[in-house]
Amino acid sequence: MEPATGVEKLHVLIDEMAVSIQRHTDVTYLEALAEAGENVFQHSIVQSLPDQEAERLQNKLDQDLPEEMKREEIRKAFQLAVIKGMKEAVQPHHAMTPDAVAMFMGYIVEKLTSKRENLALLDPAAGTANLLSAVLNQVSKDTAAYGAEVDETLLKVAYVLSNLQEHDVELFHQDSIEQLAPPEADVVVSDLPVGYYPKDDIAAEFRLQAQEGHSYVHHLLIEKCMTQVKPGGFFVLLIPNYMFESDQADALHAYIKDEAVILGLLQLPSSMFKNTQAGKSIWLLQKKGPNVVQPGQALLAELPSFNNQDALLDMMKQMDNWFKEEGFTS
Structure with missing residues (x-):
């Protein structure tokens, strides 16, 4: 056919x-x-x-x-x-953000930044830039985008994909924990790689280093990006659900409490994952800064199946109301 x-x-x-x-x-x-x-x-x-x-x-x-x-x-x-x-x-870090999730994260970025005239967007683990370009395709304002990726093959695909879509993306071949070269960003959007970071000497410079053994790469990336985001900037992160129950969760909680406010946590439908241990959520943070306040009520929800259009539209209406009540949209 x-x-x-x-x-x-x-x-x-x-x-x-x-x-x-x-x-x-x-x-x-x-x-x-x-x-x-x-x-x-x-x-x-x-x-x-x-x-x-x-x-x-x-x-x-x-x-x-x-x-x-x-x-x-x-x-x-x-x-x-x-x-x-x-x-x-078959490399473990080679994984594609589900299409519906990438689009949904783009919708969130657009809502959080609706009052800004231009935008600098960063993905510190860009892979093939699929997530980054999905977000760029959702955002209506003038946007400069930066992607960092340690895998040279994925970066080559990201380069071609960005060129073909005519996106203004600057790509960096680097380990984002050891070195993060892009300029300051307004938003970090990323499907965080999960696991242990092998370079203990580099991790030793971080507040979120492990007390024993290797540190978590997803914790270190959050801390590194916190230094790269402007005051009042946002994080829209895809994270594993078990992240708040790990042996290093207390340190992460304390760090986030000092550096940012939690805007929300949106749990992805369990039907998207083969088992509950693989479940993920979208975590929304705002770096502390002038005029940044804790939301009256954090945006906490379990998202319906992306195949259930009616339920998803209803959820998005509720979210639209939240963005408006918290002053992110007019």
Whole structure:
């Protein structure tokens, strides 16, 4: 059956190019995907492939590339391909933020910053920039975006994805805990990587270092980003539900109490996860600063299934009221 939508057409095209590049150049699928994205951006086959194969792919590019591609179509087409590549890669930190969740986080960022004329956005664990670009596609104001990522392959995909969507994104190849180079941000949005941070000498400089053994990478990232966010800036973070029950939770609570106010915690539907231990929530924080006050009532909710449109719309109406009552929207 012929692919019908722009997303399907672009996905089929970039997947076929990536498979060919992988076969002829002995790279991983994710590396080949970044190369395929570059071909789409340049509208030309830029790799050194056998002449006949390069000509075949160029013809496919000329004939099958949709004439007009919306940003969300580009993002979703690449997302499908990235998921395939991550199954092959099997590294534990290679995981894609669910599409509905990424869009929902973008909606939250737009609401929190509705009274600001421009915005600086940071993802310290950007991966392929899928979450970052999903948020950028939701935000209506002039936005500069920064992404940091330690994995060079994911960063290459992020670079191509950002270029194709014509987003103003500056990308940094770095360990965000050891070094975070981007300018100050108004909002940190991230699907926090979870686990232990191996560099104990670096962790020793942090207030949230573990008293024994390795420190948690997700704790250290929060502390590092707290120094990178402007006073009054926001955090919209995807976190594991068990984070507040871990052996280092008390230290995290004390740190957040000193540095920020908790705006809300939105638990994702349990149906999204294979088991309860894998459950996640969206955590909303605001860094302390002038005119920052604790909300009259924190936004606490268990989100309905994203497939239940009526229940989700009802929840968003309640959230819209909360944003208005707390002064984030007019």
